[in-house]
Structure formats: structure tokens, C-alpha cells
Amino acid sequence: MDPQMADLSLRQKTILQFLIEFMEDNQYPPSVREIQNGCDISSTSVVDYNLRHLEEKGFINRGKEISRSISLENNQIKRTISVPILGKIAAGVPLPMPSENDLWSTDQEMLELTEDQTQGKKVFALMVEGTSMIDALINDGDIVVLEPTSSCDNGEMVAVWLKNENETTLKKFFHEGNKIRLQPMNATMEPIFADPANVEIQGRVVTAIRSM
Amino acid sequence: MDPQMADLSLRQKTILQFLIEFMEDNQYPPSVREIQNGCDISSTSVVDYNLRHLEEKGFINRGKEISRSISLENNQIKRTISVPILGKIAAGVPLPMPSENDLWSTDQEMLELTEDQTQGKKVFALMVEGTSMIDALINDGDIVVLEPTSSCDNGEMVAVWLKNENETTLKKFFHEGNKIRLQPMNATMEPIFADPANVEIQGRVVTAIRSM
DNA sequence: TCAAATCAAACACATATGTTCTAATTAAGA
DNA sequence: TCTTAATTAGAACATATGTGTTTGATTTGA
Numbered sequence: 001m002d003p004q005m006a007d008l009s010l011r012q013k014t015i016l017q018f019l020i021e022f023m024e025d026n027q028y029p030p031s032v033r034e035i036q037n038g039c040d041i042s043s044t045s046v047v048d049y050n051l052r053h054l055e056e057k058g059f060i061n062r063g064k065e066i067s068r069s070i071s072l073e074n075n076q077i078k079r080t081i082s083v084p085i086l087g088k089i090a091a092g093v094p095l096p097m098p099s100e101n102d103l104w105s106t107d108q109e110m111l112e113l114t115e116d117q118t119q120g121k122k123v124f125a126l127m128v129e130g131t132s133m134i135d136a137l138i139n140d141g142d143i144v145v146l147e148p149t150s151s152c153d154n155g156e157m158v159a160v161w162l163k164n165e166n167e168t169t170l171k172k173f174f175h176e177g178n179k180i181r182l183q184p185m186n187a188t189m190e191p192i193f194a195d196p197a198n199v200e201i202q203g204r205v206v207t208a209i210r211s212m
Numbered sequence: 213m214d215p216q217m218a219d220l221s222l223r224q225k226t227i228l229q230f231l232i233e234f235m236e237d238n239q240y241p242p243s244v245r246e247i248q249n250g251c252d253i254s255s256t257s258v259v260d261y262n263l264r265h266l267e268e269k270g271f272i273n274r275g276k277e278i279s280r281s282i283s284l285e286n287n288q289i290k291r292t293i294s295v296p297i298l299g300k301i302a303a304g305v306p307l308p309m310p311s312e313n314d315l316w317s318t319d320q321e322m323l324e325l326t327e328d329q330t331q332g333k334k335v336f337a338l339m340v341e342g343t344s345m346i347d348a349l350i351n352d353g354d355i356v357v358l359e360p361t362s363s364c365d366n367g368e369m370v371a372v373w374l375k376n377e378n379e380t381t382l383k384k385f386f387h388e389g390n391k392i393r394l395q396p397m398n399a400t401m402e403p404i405f406a407d408p409a410n411v412e413i414q415g416r417v418v419t420a421i422r423s424m
Numbered sequence: 425t426c427a428a429a430t431c432a433a434a435c436a437c438a439t440a441t442g443t444t445c446t447a448a449t450t451a452a453g454a
Numbered sequence: 455t456c457t458t459a460a461t462t463a464g465a466a467c468a469t470a471t472g473t474g475t476t477t478g479a480t481t482t483g484a
Contacts, residue, residue: 011461027273027283028241031441043463048443050461061239067441067470068280071239114292114324117421137349137422157424208422209329210349212369223431243471255433260473279440279471430481441470449462454455 008057011050014039016059019070029070081118083145085109088129089159089170111143117207121147124203126159126170133170136185142210144170146203157185157205163198170205220269224262226251228271231282241282293330295323295357300341301371301382323355329419333359336415338371338382345382348397354422356382358415369397369417375410382417 008016018038022030030038035047051070054060063069111125128142136157138144152158154174160182161168171182171192180199182192220228230250234242242250244259253259263282266272275281323337340354348369350356364370366386372394373380383394383404392411394404 009461026275026281028275028278028281031279032443033441041462043465044442045444045464046462062442063238063240065442065470066240067243069238069240069442112326112328114326116324134349137346137351139349204424206424208424210420211329212416212418212420221430244473245471253432255431256472257433257474258431261431277440277472281472425484427484428482430479432479433477434475436475437473439471439473442468444467445465447463449460451458451460453458 008054008059009050011039011041011046012054012059015047015050016054019060019072023072029068031068081113081115081123082110083113083118083123083125085111085125085127085143087126089126089168111145113145117145119206121206123147123206128170131186132189133185135187136172138185138208139210142208144205145207145209147206148203150201152201152204159202159205161200161202162192162194163200168202173201220266220271221262223251223253223258224266224271227259227262228266231272231284235284241280243280293325293327293335295325295330295335295337297323297337297339297355299338301338301380323357325357330357331418333418335359335418340382343398344401345397347399348384350397350420351422354420356417357419357421359418360415362413364413364416371414371417373412373414374404374406375412380414385413 015035018035019030022034022038032044032047032051035041035051036044039047041047051060051062055062059073061071061073113123123145125143125145128138128140128144130140133139133142146159149158152173156173157170158173159168159170160173169182171184174181174183175196176193178196179193180196182194182199184191227247230247231242234246234250244256244263247253247259247263248256251259263272263274267274271285273283273285325335335357337355337357340350340352340356342352345351345354358371361370364385368385369382370385371380371382372385381394383396386393386395387408390408391405392408394406394411396403
């Protein structure tokens with residue numbers, strides 16, 4: 001399962017496994033004695049001995065004289081961000097745009113993303129329904145990740161809220177003269193020309209993900 | 213930056229900020245006294261007082277009587293998988309298929325994926341170059357994640373190794389009679405008909421990711 | 425204005441915890 | 455087998471640490 005995982009003793013493999021599970025469950029590192037009990041080891045010195053070896057072999061880091069200061073080295077564990085899948089979106093179908101508070105309520109479907117993928121931004125996700133974005137190479141069932149924003153450049157793929165119609169859709173954004181052209185990403189659909197006062201940009205598409 | 217961050221006292225905001233930065237830097241939670249010093253607070257009791265409030269308001273979790281048992285509510289620590297981006301692939305361009313050992317060597321570009329996204333499988337990734345897969349809604353610059361396999365069903369998108377030609381490409385797989393049809397995902401390209409003995413399936417595309 | 429909530433400072437205390445020392449035991453190699 | 459290295463055991467030590475208490479100042483809200 002890992003690079004040089006081979007040259008680890010059974011003890012060390014057990015401890016490493018315990019570390020991973022403990023930190024997933026508790027969100028903080030275990031103490032030496034918790035490792036001792038969790039791995040059925042008779043003495044804390046044995047734990048310390050093996051931790052030292054795990055550190056020398058580059059699997060973990062430890063702080064000296066600091067309790068619970070073990071961290072895993074090979075980023076087997078990283079911070080992930082739970083991104084809410086706010087709903088399905090299809091051309092012309094209104095999407096209730098949630099308040100900031102709703103964004104992180106726990107009772108929605110969540111998508112786990114790494115920090116790399118969100119670039120530290122507070123994103124949210126939508127599931128695409130239908131083929132309304134087919135020209136943008138986004139298919140039915142794909143998930144698009146959006147970064148909240150209130151402005152964007154021409155040609156960017158954004159979620160816009162049409163105030164009068166009270167609906168939200170995904171379109172390509174073009175500022176043309178004193179109108180805004182919202183271009184569907186499907187050749188069979190007509191663009192919408194809207195008054196700038198009527199459109200409010202909700203978010204910019206930053207990533208698209210498709211599972212086969 | 214967070215749900216009801218508004219109704220936090222300045223102290224609590226400072227502490228929360230310190231928590232985030234400390235855990236980012238050290239990969240483990242701070243002790244009460246480290247928070248005290250880091251935030252220029254005169255007493256541990258004040259830290260405890262504010263931590264209790266932060267917990268009540270749902271920003272953090274704490275374990276009772278457990279040192280360094282603070283965890284942030286939003287960012288979860290989960291297991292992630294470092295997936296190697298083995299190289300770029302374009303129609304007709306040979307791809308050197310690495311051995312199992314090379315798969316996890318550390319000196320390549322890596323893609324961080326969550327367990328959800330890999331479904332626990334030992335996947336690898338390729339960056340798509342050019343528009344050879346445009347009909348499969350996969351564009352230049354997209355990253356495809358593949359699950360190693362030696363067999364597949366008709367119509368699946370797979371990486372195949374053509375032994376005689378000694379090259380690997382991404383195609384749709386069709387078993388037709390005693391031949392195998394490898395269909396490019398671009399209408400302007402012709403399919404390849406190959407002898408079953410000449411094709412070896414390397415992996416099946418399970419996910420496609422596009423960053424904007 | 426008064427009363428309650430909050431903050432500050434200093435201290436006490438039990439124990440959680442990393443570390444060390446030495447001896448016993450097991451594994452490995454010649 | 456003998457010798458040496460690696461690992462385990464058990465106990466003890468020093469301190470790091472969460473928590474509680476007390477007293478007094480400050481702020482807040484009705």
C-alpha cells in the first residue's frame with residue numbers, strides 16, 4: 001500500500017494503521033498510551049521505540065516532548081473539504097439559491113474534495129441534469145464545482161440569478177453593450193439577453209467532475 | 213468566512229484564526245497554553261472559557277480532559293490518495309506504461325483525490341493532450357483517472373497497449389467477431405481494428421476532471 | 425442605576441503523557 | 455551452536471496540560 005511499507009515490522013504496520021484510523025475517527029492524533037492500548041502493546045516504551053523507527057523511516061513526524069504531536073508524513077491524510085451539492089441544475093429550471101447559513105448545513109449530500117481541488121476557496125457544487133451544457137463538454141450527471149463570486153469576465157461559465165424570473169441557471173456570460181448575453185452551452189438553445197440590473201452572478205464554475 | 217462568524221467575540225475570532233494556522237503549520241492541534249501564548253491571553257482559564265463558547269457555537273470539537281483534542285468542525289481530516297499523473301496522452305502517441313513499482317515513485321506530479329473519488333481502488337491518472345477525445349466530452353488539459361484492469365466490457369473507455377506497435381492510447385473498446393475495434397472518441401479519426409492477441413488492456417477510465 | 429455576564433490574574437491539583445533506564449526476551453547471522 | 459542485534463517488558467521520572475477555584479475588574483443590558 002505504500003512505498004517502502006515493506007520494510008516495516010508487523011508492529012510498525014499495526015501502529016501505522018492504528019494512527020490512520022484513530023485520526024480519521026477523532027480528528028486529532030493519539031497519545032502514546034492510546035496507541036499502546038489500541039495495538040495491544042504491553043509498554044509505552046515499545047510504542048516509543050517503534051514510533052522512533054517510523055519517524056526515521058519517514059512515515060511520521062513527531063514533536064519532542066509534545067503530547068499528541070504525531071502527524072503522518074506521506075500525506076495519506078490531508079484536510080479535505082466537504083462541499084455541499086446544493087441541487088440539480090438544468091437549463092431553465094429554477095434553482096433555489098441558499099443563504100450563507102444553508103451552505104454548510106449538514107443534511108445535504110456532500111462531495112469530498114481535497115484542498116488542491118478547491119484551492120482554498122469556499123466552493124459549492126451542483127449536479128447537472130440533462131444535456132443543456134453539452135457544448136461545454138459537460139454531460140448529464142456531471143458535477144460542477146462553483147466558486148461564489150459576484151462578478152466575472154466575458155466568456156466565463158457562471159451561475160446567474162435572474163431576479164425577475166427568480167430562477168438560476170448555468171450560462172456563459174457576455175457583456176454586450178448595455179445588455180448581458182447569457183449563452184446556453186447547447187447549440188439548440190437560444191441565448192438570453194438580460195438587463196444588467198436583472199442578473200446577479202452567483203458563482204463561477206471552477207471544476208467539472210464526471211464519474212463513469 | 214464562516215456561517216455565524218458574526219456572533220463571535222474578537223477573542224474567539226482570534227483564537228479560531230490561531231487554531232487554523234497552528235494546525236496548518238504543525239499538523240496537530242495546539243494545547244490550551246499554546247493558544248494562550250499565541251493569542252496573547254493572560255490566563256488559561258480565559259482560553260478555556262472561549263473554547264467552550266466556540267464549541268457551543270459549533271465551530272470546534274473538544275475531547276474532555278484530553279490534551280490537544282481540538283478539531284475544527286468544517287474541515288475534516290480524511291484519508292486521501294496521492295495519484296500519480298503518469299504522463300500526457302494523445303491519440304496515437306505512445307505512452308510508456310510503468311511497472312507497479314514506478315506507479316508510486318514520488319518524483320512525478322501527483323493528484324490528490326479523496327477516497328470517495330477513487331472508491332478505494334488503486335488508480336492512476338493521465339493528462340489528456342489535444343482534442344482526440346472530444347466526442348467523449350473530454351477536452352485538452354483534462355485529467356482522466358484510470359483503474360488498472362486487464363479486461364473490460366464493450367463500449368468502455370480504456371487505455372490499451374498495442375503490443376506490436378508498442379504504444380498505448382485511450383479508446384473505446386468493442387469486441388467484434390474475432391477482432392477488436394478500438395474507436396477513437398473523435399469523429400474525424402478512424403477506428404483501429406486489432407487482433408485480440410495484440411491488445412492488452414491497461415486501465416479503465418473511471419473519472420474525468422476538468423479545472424477551469 | 426443595578427445586576428448579570430464577561431474578562432483578568434494567579435494559583436492549585438490531579439493526571440495525562442513523553443521519555444528514560446535497565447533487564448528480559450526474541451530474532452538473526454555466522 | 456554461539457554471538458550480536460533487534461525487540462519487548464516493566465517501572466519510574468519529570469513535566470506538560472486540562473480543569474477548577476478564587477478574587478477582583480470591566481463590560482453589557484435592562
